[in-house]
Amino acid sequence: QVQLVESGGGVVQPGRSLRLSCAASGFTFNSYTMHWFRQPPGKGLEWVAVILYDGSNKYYADSVKGRFTISRDNSKNMLYVQMNSLRAEDTAVYYCARDRGIFGVVPECFDIWGQGTMVTVSS
């Protein structure tokens, strides 16, 4: 079935780095734009970054621009986010999600979500 599975979360000290992965299955991964989102404990959803289906364009939330890098490997059906210079305020559950439109160049909405992986930034 259509599925996204995140991994790579954990506890990390401020200023350190972490890479999250998202494994896609059950659909043609290279046809879909993909996103990362996060949700701090007890708070609302926050968009982190998007990468178009072919990797040609990437956009970032202001809060992570310059520190996070989104990437994908269409040959492995994998999505990644490299998170550098982590801060306490980056503590959240991180979700990957699929954009609904096939070969979409304008992000629209997100129809498949992973189960999330928790990132805790603390000394």
Add this chain to the structure above:
Amino acid sequence: SYELTQPPSVSESPGQTARITCFGDKLGDKYASWYHQKPGQSPVLVIYQNTKRPSGIPERFSGSNSGNTATLTISGVQGMDEADYYCQAWDSSSAHVIFGGGTKLTVL
């Protein structure tokens, strides 16, 4: 930066109609989407392109978007509909996905 504003909470009795609003400048010029999220679970898309329901979403969920306000309407609300609801849009001027702050729906 573009913002979407939702009421923090909405309460309704079972069987009644619950309406959750989302306000943004000229929101009607954009596509609005809605998600629900139950505690400990991932978000679920319930409305996209203002009015469309994904496969598997009950007909009691409907949406509208005009002017500055998008509205999610749940007709004949049930206890299972208790959740946090988020509106969302794409802001092309900033190239950012925008979420509202979320509305907690309580079915009394």
